[in-house]
Amino acid sequence: MVEAFGVYVHWPFCLAKCPYCDFNSHVRHEKPDEARYARAIATELGYLKPRTDAREVTSIFFGGGTPSLMQPSTVQSVLDAIAGHWTISKDAEITLEANPTSVEAERFRGYRAAGVNRVSLGVQALDDISLKNLGRMHSAKEALAAVEVARENFPRISFDLIYARPDQSPQAWREELTKALTFAPEHLSLYQLTIEPDTTFEKLHRAGKLITPDEDTSRALWDVTQELCDARSMPAYEISNHAKAGAESRHNLVYWRYQEYAGVGPGAHGRIGADGARIATSTEKHPERWLARVEQDSHGLIEQEKLSQLEQADEMLVMGLRLAEGIDVARFERLSGVSLDPARVSFLESEGLVERGENSRLRVTPSGFPLLDAIVADLAA
Numbered sequence: 001m002v003e004a005f006g007v008y009v010h011w012p013f014c015l016a017k018c019p020y021c022d023f024n025s026h027v028r029h030e031k032p033d034e035a036r037y038a039r040a041i042a043t044e045l046g047y048l049k050p051r052t053d054a055r056e057v058t059s060i061f062f063g064g065g066t067p068s069l070m071q072p073s074t075v076q077s078v079l080d081a082i083a084g085h086w087t088i089s090k091d092a093e094i095t096l097e098a099n100p101t102s103v104e105a106e107r108f109r110g111y112r113a114a115g116v117n118r119v120s121l122g123v124q125a126l127d128d129i130s131l132k133n134l135g136r137m138h139s140a141k142e143a144l145a146a147v148e149v150a151r152e153n154f155p156r157i158s159f160d161l162i163y164a165r166p167d168q169s170p171q172a173w174r175e176e177l178t179k180a181l182t183f184a185p186e187h188l189s190l191y192q193l194t195i196e197p198d199t200t201f202e203k204l205h206r207a208g209k210l211i212t213p214d215e216d217t218s219r220a221l222w223d224v225t226q227e228l229c230d231a232r233s234m235p236a237y238e239i240s241n242h243a244k245a246g247a248e249s250r251h252n253l254v255y256w257r258y259q260e261y262a263g264v265g266p267g268a269h270g271r272i273g274a275d276g277a278r279i280a281t282s283t284e285k286h287p288e289r290w291l292a293r294v295e296q297d298s299h300g301l302i303e304q305e306k307l308s309q310l311e312q313a314d315e316m317l318v319m320g321l322r323l324a325e326g327i328d329v330a331r332f333e334r335l336s337g338v339s340l341d342p343a344r345v346s347f348l349e350s351e352g353l354v355e356r357g358e359n360s361r362l363r364v365t366p367s368g369f370p371l372l373d374a375i376v377a378d379l380a381a
Contacts, residue, residue, distance in 0.1 A: 326363025
């Protein structure tokens with residue numbers, strides 16, 4: 001079996017900055033020069049290629065920002081550049097993130113013709129008051145219309161919702177998620193609202209002007225999420241992602257299974273390897289500074305760090321235990337050179353928080369997932 005290898009392309013531009021967002025996204029009054037950015041992405045891909053072993057690309061992900069602001073010709077240009085450096089698998093998953101405000105049927109047809117076969121829509125909520133409070137520029141009606149356009153153009157679609165919003169009750173979330181599940185054919189990303197540093201929501205939260213649900217309500221919202229998705233045969237294969245069997249995001253599984261991927265574009269991260277090493281890469285976040293770096297140096301990387309065995313093992317724990325399938329303990333021990341503490345594992349098992357699966361796997365139980373951060377910290381200590 002060929003090990004998965006992904007390419008992540010970051011398009012950092014948005015029409016507006018959402019108040020909860022801490023992603024590397026930027027608003028520009030003038031449209032960026034797409035052809036120039038596409039050439040720079042191609043150049044950076046060329047810089048990274050010799051730093052990877054000969055690989056077959058199994059997934060490509062256009063993230064942002066708002067990649068659906070790109071013209072289809074720009075997406076085509078980037079895909080051509082990737083194909084010029086690596087072999088792209090015939091059944092590669094090629095995903096593009098889109099916001100409902102930028103969904104146009106003609107543009108979606110263009111993305112499909114370019115090779116995109118999966119789209120992920122940032123719906124975030126299905127009522128207009130919540131959408132306004134989240135700083136979104138679309139209505140619930142526009143969001144659902146965008147879902148329909150996506151379904152008409154792509155064989156696979158997903159959309160995101162944010163829950164545990166201010167004043168959201170479990171019953172209100174039950175009604176909203178029930179509606180969402182009637183529109184989601186195979187995959188949903190369902191995120192509890194978190195207050196991230198240096199966001200508008202963080203400032204409001206600190207000032208007491210934004211109150212999020214308490215711990216008991218958050219747990220009730222979590223339980224509703226699992227109940228409804230399980231009933232629709234869309235269990236959580238990752239802590240915030242639900243899918244029917246076989247419909248999981250293959251690109252995101254590259255991250256969570258701690259496999260390798262090249263990251264290009266402003267603020268992109270990567271984990272690439274050659275000659276048995278694993279290199280952590282990251283690029284300049286500011287779009288214009290990234291562009292200048294690439295045009296001068298053939299890349300915008302500000303970090304190329306060889307990870308130690310223990311650093312790799314810690315990353316594998318953090319990423320892999322998010323998955324319902326858990327981690328391969330034997331692989332973990334090969335990476336780290338050490339074994340998980342049997343006493344810690346036994347204690348977590350006795351508390352019903354982790355369990356041993358088949359083929360040397362360790363996974364977090366459904367009752368343990370709400371305590372995931374604490375479990376990972378305990379095992380990594």
